[in-house]
Amino acid sequence: ALRRLRGAMAQVAQQDYAVAIVDDGRADEIGALARDLARCRDALAQGEASAQMALFKARAFSGSSAAMMLVDRDLTIVEYNAALADIFRDNLAALRSRWPDFDPEALCGETIDRFLGDPPPPRALRSDPANLPHSADISVGSARLQLNIAAICDDDGQYIGASLQWQDVRQARADASILDAIRQNQSMVEFDTRFRITALNETFTRFFGWGDEAIGQSLEELFGASEDTRIQMQRLTEGRKVTRKIERRSKSGGRVWVELSMTPIMDRHGALDRVIEVGTDVTRIERARLDAEAERARNAAAQDLVVAELRRGLAALAEGDLTAVLETPFSAELDQLRLDYNAAREKLTGAIALLITAADKIGAGATAIAQASDNLARRTETQAATLEQTAAALDEITTSVRATAGG
Template structure:
């Protein structure tokens, strides 16, 4: 039993220590003050004392209305405020309070009733943060905003009146109201804009007459230019048609030259092939000549063999005669061998004679084939020269066809551009007529503005001094009138 009581005491002490720690943490960051239920100050931490400028001895025992504006403290709302706290209701808001010396202080605060053991409110603890600087800055900005709105209202009213007069054509409408700050720039910019517009319209009144006269002359010159451009377009169209025919003719010539070049190249190829065949024939004839010589050598050997055989047969016959009856058969054989050797020798002589004759004919054939090869080589050289010349002719014809094609394209493009220029000139003529009409209408519109100066009317300006564009008008008039050729060329370049 004693142990349980001790544990309960320890837990209570721990809770109190924890509560004290939390209150200390709150007190380090916020202003804390305690009241009894009647609003009498019981205690306050250093943060609150520093914020309000009092010491604890100066405020302890004093009532909460010490920090209040007297008028607010006497109001029914203040009495209701303490009744709600006594009823245990929590209150949090921004509050305006008075520090020592009547200095204004703004607090973001909460009034927290603290309940006793019987569950009824026993005291009130106030937690607060000083937001005076923020609130005063907000109040300053609000005052500046109100002041700016008032100044803007003055400017808007003055600007509305001036714009009303301006919309009615009065260019002397100015803003003379007294304004401040950035509104001075708005007033000055408006007055400067109106003044610039007044001067511009004044100059426009003087320039519209010149514009009207120039528009009339431009219209006349544009009409004449349109006729001349149409004639030029027709001439270019005829030139383009003629160039088309020339281009087609040159193209056909180029095609024929290409075909001739192809035929010459074929002839050169055939000549080269014939020369090659002749070279092969010469080589074959040389082979035959060498073979004939070799056969002649072989026939010589055969003739030599026949001679030796004949000699041996003669010797054998002599020996057979010496042998008498015993050598008779051998003598017959020797006689036959001798006869065969003689026939072989005679045949070899005949073959040698034929081979010699064949060799001479082969040599003559080789000479003739060599002469044919030389002639074909000369023909091949001439054909190569012809091929080169025809190739150059074909290349030149192709270049001419290409060049004429480019010229034809350029002329066709010039024809299209000239046609377009003709259409544009017609549009320019129509635009010039429209410009003259619009200039008259512009003159009537501008005359309704009041610039505060005496301006001659537009219809009276036609008899005034020469306009600044007189020289350019004279050039256009000389071109449109078709003067001398040189003058017309100079005027056209200048135009």
């Protein structure tokens, strides 16, 4: 019996806590020793299990991606992990702007008073587990940290300290604000691998009129099938993002234009898991663009009419046709050109008529002058002949007088 007892003790000493103690039922001293050995074995086994669990928890604590800190019941820092040290280092400049001596590598032994406000709450209040769990926001410079404190109790339920979980919430809150703004102003809808709607937001309902009744319907059932839609779905299935502007019909049949960004979410094997669609309503912009294009087309047609009519009228004038009137009205802003042309044509016609009348008068005057000149010439010739005859007669008289005087 003693040999068995010594063998069992040796196995326990070698941390074999599964060894059987066979003599613990005896009523003598060997039985008492066996029972003591059994209790020792069980205590050692429990201690080793506790040590293993403590090691497991310590490894989990130190290797956790969650930023953690442990404090005792006086809120003195006992331990903190690498993830928390990383947060402190990332925000070191902001933290030192308030606490110049802040050292993220040497916080153990300090209290967490500095993080709980200025001044911090009374110690009795801070150390009372009845006030836990507790959450606090820490804003220092550009740093935005969130602190969640939970009580730690021993196996007997006695308060022995607290765990503090830290989060750097600056980017997360900025992202949340951006996402909230997106939800408020852009439609968001989620499709499964068969492009059936699994979720949508209120903005999607506002854009298209479809609410929860659209859940379970496919993209093509909701907005119609087309070759283009099938091509885009194939691209998404292959993991390629789709960005485009598209016209869709709302539930009431109205035309809605949206700028879409469809992002495929792939699983770890590279297969499509789901699709997230974000859309911006550009209906007003698109309608304004279409209206502007229609207005430009109308203006171009009006200008073409003006050019054609003016060309026709000017060509007629160039050929001497003063009867070409522009009768087809132009657009309101260009019709004055037509009126001005017609007025100019009418004035030109009147001016030419006056010129013709004046020319006729000049022609008649010239004819009269020519006739008077002819008459004057004939009278002049007659008078010249008479003078010639008179001169001849005078010569004869002179000759006779001279003869008489000489004789």
